[in-house]
Structures are given as structure tokens and as C-alpha cells.
Amino acid sequence: MAFVRWFKRNLVVIGGLLTLGYLLLPNVVVTVFSFNKPKGRFNYEWQQFSLDAWRDPCGVADMCGSLSISLQIAVWATIGATILGTMIAFALVRYRFRARGAVNSLIFLPMAMPEVVMAASLLTLFLNLGAQLGFWTILIAHIMFCLSFVVTAVKARVMSMDPRLEQAAQDLYAGPVQTFLRVTLPIAAPGIAAGALLAFALSFDDFIITNFNAGSTVTFPMFVWGSAQRGTPVQINVIGTAMFIVAVLFVLAGMVISNRRNKQKA
Amino acid sequence: MASVTEAPLLAPQSDKKPPRKRGRLVPYWLLLPGILWLLVFFALPMVYQVSTSVQTGSLEEGFKVTWHFQTYWNALADYWPQFLRSVLYAGAATILCLVLGYPLAYLIAFRAGRWRNVVLILVIAPFFTSFLIRTLAWKTILADGGPVVGALNTLHVLDVTNWLGFTSGDRVLATPLAVVCGLTYNFLPFMILPLYTSLERIDGRLHEAAGDLYAKPFTTFRKVTFPLSMPGVVSGTLLTFIPASGDYVNADLLGSTDTRMVGNVIQTQFLRILDYPTAAALSFILMAAILIMVTLYIRKSGTEDLV
Numbered sequence: 001m002a003f004v005r006w007f008k009r010n011l012v013v014i015g016g017l018l019t020l021g022y023l024l025l026p027n028v029v030v031t032v033f034s035f036n037k038p039k040g041r042f043n044y045e046w047q048q049f050s051l052d053a054w055r056d057p058c059g060v061a062d063m064c065g066s067l068s069i070s071l072q073i074a075v076w077a078t079i080g081a082t083i084l085g086t087m088i089a090f091a092l093v094r095y096r097f098r099a100r101g102a103v104n105s106l107i108f109l110p111m112a113m114p115e116v117v118m119a120a121s122l123l124t125l126f127l128n129l130g131a132q133l134g135f136w137t138i139l140i141a142h143i144m145f146c147l148s149f150v151v152t153a154v155k156a157r158v159m160s161m162d163p164r165l166e167q168a169a170q171d172l173y174a175g176p177v178q179t180f181l182r183v184t185l186p187i188a189a190p191g192i193a194a195g196a197l198l199a200f201a202l203s204f205d206d207f208i209i210t211n212f213n214a215g216s217t218v219t220f221p222m223f224v225w226g227s228a229q230r231g232t233p234v235q236i237n238v239i240g241t242a243m244f245i246v247a248v249l250f251v252l253a254g255m256v257i258s259n260r261r262n263k264q265k266a
Numbered sequence: 267m268a269s270v271t272e273a274p275l276l277a278p279q280s281d282k283k284p285p286r287k288r289g290r291l292v293p294y295w296l297l298l299p300g301i302l303w304l305l306v307f308f309a310l311p312m313v314y315q316v317s318t319s320v321q322t323g324s325l326e327e328g329f330k331v332t333w334h335f336q337t338y339w340n341a342l343a344d345y346w347p348q349f350l351r352s353v354l355y356a357g358a359a360t361i362l363c364l365v366l367g368y369p370l371a372y373l374i375a376f377r378a379g380r381w382r383n384v385v386l387i388l389v390i391a392p393f394f395t396s397f398l399i400r401t402l403a404w405k406t407i408l409a410d411g412g413p414v415v416g417a418l419n420t421l422h423v424l425d426v427t428n429w430l431g432f433t434s435g436d437r438v439l440a441t442p443l444a445v446v447c448g449l450t451y452n453f454l455p456f457m458i459l460p461l462y463t464s465l466e467r468i469d470g471r472l473h474e475a476a477g478d479l480y481a482k483p484f485t486t487f488r489k490v491t492f493p494l495s496m497p498g499v500v501s502g503t504l505l506t507f508i509p510a511s512g513d514y515v516n517a518d519l520l521g522s523t524d525t526r527m528v529g530n531v532i533q534t535q536f537l538r539i540l541d542y543p544t545a546a547a548l549s550f551i552l553m554a555a556i557l558i559m560v561t562l563y564i565r566k567s568g569t570e571d572l573v
Binding site: 015016045103107120124246 | 383
């Protein structure tokens, strides 16, 4: 009886933890299978433990090349989308202007559109213009779909900013440039950083839009897609696992730093 | 650019009046590059998509606009099963995401205590590994004769799903069940995060008040918590359903030729068969269908402050 009552009271917790398990199970599989030594071309069945792939992560032809292309595109797309998106966010929060509704929907629509539609329509543009598909068309596409997410992230931060801080800076004889660089920008920075991180993650992991507009350029997700047909090397799992570990360490470091800062303040 | 953006940023609040003409133009300068980008590479392609869909011709001779609307009827006649499947699979995945995601969002908002941030990070963490790699991992998890399929067999779950037509025989892989399972997995965080955001805003004293008025826990949930979390439910279902309905990765990697969704058709028509008009018509129909559904849904649920 006591158990039944305990079970009833913690039903939500049990359900939530099961869902969490469902979310994390594939990551566990990816990590475990990075130590596999598969028999055939596909790494779907466990054979025996081996460190081969970890010793030679770039041992597969073209994989690390595709990784570097993905990183380059992600960096440039992040820079582009963050600059353009931050400018739009400031305009939306700080100014009145005509056609605000149209601007808002133009920013909302890319987020409410299935990726395949954006991918296909952008391809029709490039085809009709006779553009050469490759690095540049991918970059153009990535900046396009990352832009809205940056605007949303930065807008949220700028909106919650106390305008009196800037007035105070001006009262203390800071010029407009100085106020922007030393007051506005530092306060908006977390929002801009969040938008940039999001853009980087979205661009780096994008497959659908890239697949349509890449021509013969192969990014890392496209390499993985191709390998699902040709044979999945263990090195894919090594890269997946390494990315996961690096990102988690990043987040943990950020948490520790912000905790310390809060303690110092208190 | 910098000098233009910085100078009058504070204009509306400061006492000193900046040169008016310049100040009035600032928002437009700020908007110009980004909006131009979206117009040229998001809005204009929609126009080209429509124009491509009414073209006829061949790859060798080139395509010309002939206002051949027949393409739309042919596309619908040929591919309505894939459209139907997209709606069904995406709908099933959305419902599963809501059912699976709600307890976890609730757990993070009300029961996690000091573990809250850790659980939140664990929800986002899968994103750090490429989603294609993670989707491929489901091939291992659901492998024929593997532990998951074995367990489902022992529990006679497969008998039920076989009877419903979600699986066939002793297999899960290459069946609709595998595709829906993959879709659910891929878009679950998009459900959990908005749910969590709206649950977290709920004042805990409302729960106490409901309890004081002799509401049982489930009644409290049904009458207080769930209605207050509606904004999260609406944006979560949208964020799940829209990408899921256009997805072709899960249907391709985890499904078979019998589980092809409309995304798969658009992809093969565009990239392999090179029948651009049909592909563009299909993509336009999908877009229109989604826009109509989303508009109706937002109207119906009365949450207009999503944008």
C-alpha cells in the first residue's frame, strides 16, 4: 500500500525520467558504438571493443574535410546572421517605423515553415538564376534561416533592458558612441551570445536545406547522410561523441563561472 | 555602418534632440541589410517556386512558364498518400511528444529542485551531437532481434501494433512505428522547452489554493495547471508538427518505401528525378496546407501573442 502511494505521488517524476532516458538513449548508443569494431561496412551491430577509431579519427576519406567545411560555413553564417539579426532586433525594440507588422511576419515566417519548403524554393531561385551551387549558396541559405532565431534571442534581451541605465550614462556625459559601447552592448551581450550560439548550432547541424543547395560540396551532415547509404564508419560516432563532450564541458564551465560571479556579488 | 547604428540609438530618450532627419531614418538603416536578405533569399524564392511549378519542358530543352496548372492536380493525384502519411505521422509524433514531454517539463518546473538546471541541460544536450548520427543510432536500438524488439515481442506490444498496421511481423525497423518513433525523438525538445517556459510562470500558490479548496491532485492539474500551460502547449505542438510534417530524414533512414512522406517525394523529385515543376508544386501545396492549418489552429486556441 505504501508503495502504491509512493508510486502515485511520484508518477510525474517517473514519467519525466523515462522521457529523459528516451532522449538520452541514442547518445549513449553513439558513444558506446564509437568503441566498436564492426565486421561489415555498417556500424549498427556490436562486435568487439576497440580504440581504433579514437586513435585515428580522420582515417576515413573526406570526413575531416567535410567537418572543416561545416565549421567554416557555421562560423561565417554565425557572424553574418548575428550582425544582421542584432541590427533588426535593436530596430524592432527601440524605434517606431512603418511596416512593423510586415517586418515581424517576415521574421516569423521562416521559423513557421517546414525546412524542405524553404530548401526547395531557394533551389528554384538558384536554378532560375543559373547560380553555381556550392559553398556560397549554402552560406546564403544558412544566414537566411539563422537570422530569425538571432532576432528572437536578441530582442528578448534588449526588451528587458532598463532604459534608465543609458540615460544615466548620458547624464554622466557619455557620448552616444561611448554609451553604446560601454553600457548598451555589454548589457545586450548575453542575448547576442545566445543568438550566436544558436545560429552556430543550427548551421553546423543543418542537413535539409544544405542537401538541396549544396551542389557537390559535402558538409559533415551530408557526409553522414551519404555514409548511411554507403557504410557508416566508426569515426562518425567518434566525432559525435567528441562534439557532445566538448559542448557539455562548455556549458558546465559557463555554469561554474556564472555561479562564482553570483557568489562574488553576494 | 557602425557610426550610423550607434549615434542616435538613444535618441527617443535623450533630452538633446538629435538631427531629426537622420534619426528618423535610423531604424530603416538598421533593418535594411537583414530584411533585404530575407526578401531576396526567403520571400523571392517563394515567387520563383510558384513560377517553376507552372513551367513545362525538359532538362535538355529548358523549362518555360506555360501556366500549366495541371501539374498541381497531377501532383495531388499521384502523391496524396504521401501527403496523408505526412499529416498522420507528424500528428502522431506531436501527440506522443506532448504525452511524453509534459511529465518531463512538469518535473523540471516543479519537482526538480536544485537539479533543475542539470535536467534542463540534459534535455538540450542531445542537440550537441549531429541529429543524423543520433537518428542512425535508432537503427541499432530498434534492430531486428535486438533487446527492444525482443521486449516488445514478449510483452505482446508488437501483436497490437501489427494489428493496427504500425508494424509488420517481428520487425520495428522499416515500419511506420519506427518513423513515428524517430520523429517523436527528434522534435521532443521543441515540445519540452516551451512547455517548461509556460509551466515555470505559473504561481505555485495557485496549486495550494486548489488543494485548500479540496481539489484532488488530478483535478488541480485538469482545472488549473493544464489550462495555464496552454500557450506552451500551442507553441510546442506547432514547433513539433511543422518541422515533422516536412521531414524526410526519419522516413528515409528508419522507414521503407511504404513510409515515404511528402518531404521524401519533394527531395527525390528535385534532386534525383529532376522534375522541377512537380517538386515545386508539391512544395507549394505543403506550404499552403501548413500555413492554413497553423492559422486556423492559432485562431482556435486563441493564443495570438506567439509571434
